Amino acid sequence: MRHAFRDLRRRNIAPWLTRYLNANGGTRIEIHPVDQQGVEARHRRPLRVRNKNIYRWGPIVQAWASQNFLELEHQWEWEISDLDSDHRSYAYVSHIGLLG
Template identity: 45%
Template sequence: MPQKNLRFGLFGARGIKGGDAVAAQLDRLAGGIATPVTSKRGWTARLNYLTRTDHARAAAKAAGLTVTDRTLKAWREGKRTPSKASLQKIERAYTAVRRQNVARHLLKRLNRDGRGTRIEIHPLNQSQVPQRNKRVLTHRTMNVRKWDRLVGAWAAGDSRELEAGWDDAIGDLGSDWGGYEYVTNVGFAA
């Protein structure tokens, strides 16, 4: 792709990859436990979510939470508390399992039987870029009809595929698509 930004931010532009912005919005739509994992209530709620069924346990194990039943029991009974490393594993596993569980529902709502969902693209921040190097970028809206690749990459935690899915989606912007590889935000609802 000839318009790929090879040295993003060279002149002071700020933003995030469009695929990362889509992932952040999907995470907000997916919801979940609001209490931080560092509090007892937070990690207990996440453990309950990850261990309530055999399917959830298998998904948590696949996501990297490999602790013994004895350790889980000690954590639940308050005899021990998870270490910082274990808390990070709990959070990563919770995020991965939560994404897998809500992906199908979000995909159905975003695709809307082929009608798609309207998104708002907020361009990158060029306030620190010298005037001679600024691009003319405006707030854009467009309709994304096929969310399969984006939601699938989000659920799998695959950032490269998410970026490729974003590039496919913004291809509908025409010749201006290269200016929206990096953005400040992408907004949509499901």
């Protein structure tokens, strides 16, 4: 029952969320890199929090709403591909924040 509720909620909120995130030309996000605490100190890379504007939220929200994690990963890869040579460091992140 709980899964059915979450599926319905995702499906119902997706159109609103897409409109909200696309309003005013997109939404700026703050990307926090993956937590490297489990990585030996000598192998850690100096990563910083990055900011990026995303202008095309429809495919991302649709992948999330349908729980298509392969497509969500593909859309994320496309969005971070312009983060210079460190873009692979942001393929798996600890979290993102929406900036007003």
